[in-house]
Amino acid sequence: MTNQEVSSLNRKGASKWGTLTGRSARVAVALLPLLVFMGIFFFAPLTAVIWDSFQSNDGLFTLQNYADVFKEPIATAMRTSLGLALASAVVSAIPGAVLAFLIESRGSDRLRQLISSVAGVLANTGGVPLAFMFVAALGAAGSATGLFKLLGLDIYTAGFSLYTFWGLVLVYSYFQIPLMVIVFSPAIHGLRREWNEAAKTLGATGSQFWRHIGVPLLFPSFTSAFLLLFASAFSAYATARAMTNGTIALLPLMIGNLLDGNVIFDEVNLAKALAVAMVVVTLLAMVPYLIIQRRAERWQR
Amino acid sequence: MKIFTRRQLPLTIGLFLATLFVLFPLVSATEFSLRQPATSNYGFANYIWFFTAEDFGKYLGISLGLAVVSAIILLVILVPTVIWLNLGGARFRGLVEFVSLLPLVIPVVALAIGAQTALPDFAQTDEIILGFMFAVLAMPYAYRTLDTGLRAIPLQTIVEAARGLGANWLHTIFRVVIPVVRSTVASALFMTLALSLGEYTLTSLLHWDTFTTWVTTMSQSNILGAIALSMFSLIAVFGLLLIISIFIRPTKSNVVAEEN
Numbered sequence: 038m039t040n041q042e043v044s045s046l047n048r049k050g051a052s053k054w055g056t057l058t059g060r061s062a063r064v065a066v067a068l069l070p071l072l073v074f075m076g077i078f079f080f081a082p083l084t085a086v087i088w089d090s091f092q093s094n095d096g097l098f099t100l101q102n103y104a105d106v107f108k109e110p111i112a113t114a115m116r117t118s119l120g121l122a123l124a125s126a127v128v129s130a131i132p133g134a135v136l137a138f139l140i141e142s143r144g145s146d147r148l149r150q151l152i153s154s155v156a157g158v159l160a161n162t163g164g165v166p167l168a169f170m171f172v173a174a175l176g177a178a179g180s181a182t183g184l185f186k187l188l189g190l191d192i193y194t195a196g197f198s199l200y201t202f203w204g205l206v207l208v209y210s211y212f213q214i215p216l217m218v219i220v221f222s223p224a225i226h227g228l229r230r231e232w233n234e235a236a237k238t239l240g241a242t243g244s245q246f247w248r249h250i251g252v253p254l255l256f257p258s259f260t261s262a263f264l265l266l267f268a269s270a271f272s273a274y275a276t277a278r279a280m281t282n283g284t285i286a287l288l289p290l291m292i293g294n295l296l297d298g299n300v301i302f303d304e305v306n307l308a309k310a311l312a313v314a315m316v317v318v319t320l321l322a323m324v325p326y327l328i329i330q331r332r333a334e335r336w337q338r
Numbered sequence: 339m340k341i342f343t344r345r346q347l348p349l350t351i352g353l354f355l356a357t358l359f360v361l362f363p364l365v366s367a368t369e370f371s372l373r374q375p376a377t378s379n380y381g382f383a384n385y386i387w388f389f390t391a392e393d394f395g396k397y398l399g400i401s402l403g404l405a406v407v408s409a410i411i412l413l414v415i416l417v418p419t420v421i422w423l424n425l426g427g428a429r430f431r432g433l434v435e436f437v438s439l440l441p442l443v444i445p446v447v448a449l450a451i452g453a454q455t456a457l458p459d460f461a462q463t464d465e466i467i468l469g470f471m472f473a474v475l476a477m478p479y480a481y482r483t484l485d486t487g488l489r490a491i492p493l494q495t496i497v498e499a500a501r502g503l504g505a506n507w508l509h510t511i512f513r514v515v516i517p518v519v520r521s522t523v524a525s526a527l528f529m530t531l532a533l534s535l536g537e538y539t540l541t542s543l544l545h546w547d548t549f550t551t552w553v554t555t556m557s558q559s560n561i562l563g564a565i566a567l568s569m570f571s572l573i574a575v576f577g578l579l580l581i582i583s584i585f586i587r588p589t590k591s592n593v594v595a596e597e598n
Contacts, residue, residue, distance in 0.1 A: 078473075
């Protein structure tokens with residue numbers, strides 16, 4: 038019996054449901070606190086950002102704020118942010134997927150549980166402590182940098198720097214690779230051994246199995262995980278801010294600089310248009326992610 | 339030995355590289371944080387420095403306070419709603435899911451700008467507002483954890499039993515349902531605490547001072563101290579999150595056994 042059926046049975050024996058103040062009263066009591074809270078602290082701020090982004094300095098309707106997104110230096114920040122998100126997703130998704138595949142296909146149950154705990158912890162690291170950890174390790178005076186120097190390799194004269202685009206990609210991969218392992222593992226786990234056996238029985242070679250069954254089944258999950266990594270790198274603020282002090286041209290840092298008055302533009306509502314642009318990009322990545330995840334859950338059990 | 343079979347070799351190499359990748363920055367940063375330039379040897383001077391720093395207790399206190407505020411808000415709002423969703427309110431699951439998962443898709447920077455302009459006045463004058471905003475940020479995680487936990491137990495039966503024995507609704511929720519899913523509630527709580535303690539984006543964009551912003555401010559005068567502090571908070575958060583993952587497991591595998 039499903040929940041619904043059970044509860045409709047219960048309603049006939051009304052005493053179990055206590056004082057019948059009415060169904061709508063229960064709905065209100067259960068839903069109102071959540072809706073009111075999110076309304077005030079989430080939806081109202083979000084609506085305000087969208088509304089203001091269409092306002093000129095004089096409070097008239099305008100699209101000028103959005104036109105500015107394509108002007109320098111904002112266009113560069115937008116390009117760099119998109120590039121960083123793409124690079125970070127590529128650099129982290131591939132090793133993450135390989136690792137997830139090795140662990141799921143060859144690891145013991147205990148190993149899989151251990152990895153899922155550790156990956157869960159690492160995927161949630163981020164922000165200021167992560168940035169400082171990498172500064173201490175691979176900054177110009179960092180201890181790993183020093184170790185490489187002892188081994189005869191001066192990575193900073195060789196062109197490496199932590200405070201650049203690729204430095205950020207490296208730092209982000211510290212939480213992105215574990216995130217990939219978490220999101221992609223269920224898909225590999227869902228590939229049933231019987232499917233492989235069935236294909237083999239029907240005469241398929243290993244490569245045929247992967248070409249016609251394995252990869253087509255995993256591809257949607259890989260894409261959706263990739264999109265999640267993209268969105269997470271695109272909207273990351275704290276790590277980049279703490280590490281580069283806002284000097285690298287990224288969209289979130291640009292918004293922060295506008296808010297703090299470090300950068301001045303003619304339009305007071307420009308930061309809001311940039312924020313809406315960020316929301317749009319994140320939604321474009323996250324909505325397909327959520328849809329694919331939901332569909333994949335059907336066969337991943 | 340099993341690990342030396344041909345099949346296991348790629349896994350062993352993969353795990354070795356992954357371990358190296360995780361430990362390398364961690365170990366080198368720990369080495370860095372133990373440096374004592376004044377005497378050019380190793381020791382705990384940087385750690386002792388921040389522990390005795392005047393502001394350490396103050397900012398840690400603020401952050402802990404905000405974390406507790408956000409955890410309480412989430413529990414009060416979400417626990418009854420999710421229980422109800424799993425009893426008779428399944429019709430509204432779509433709406434509740436949409437509302438509580440949406441913060442996951444909106445960049446925090448965008449929310450911060452909105453919070454600056456659109457929050458009620460009382461919220462602009464006191465840092466307690468951060469506790470409310472952290473609750474918004476933690477909402478998706480807390481919702482998912484609570485919903486998974488409550489789906490895994492025979493909630494209907496438990497509630498009927500309690501009600502049948504004459505317990506009122508408050509009693510049923512606090513004395514029966516919550517104790518049954520206490521590991522779920524605890525992990526939602528710890529998750530919120532961990533998130534709130536490490537939050538930086540909203541805090542700095544709204545110009546409040548908490549533990550995390552103090553670390554960045556301090557790094558400009560004492561980078562070694564800031565790094566020691568970062569290592570300390572990384573390890574503290576690792577600990578918190580590991581506790582969560584230990585907590586979560588029994589609920590998933592066997593609820594009844596846990597309830598002895």
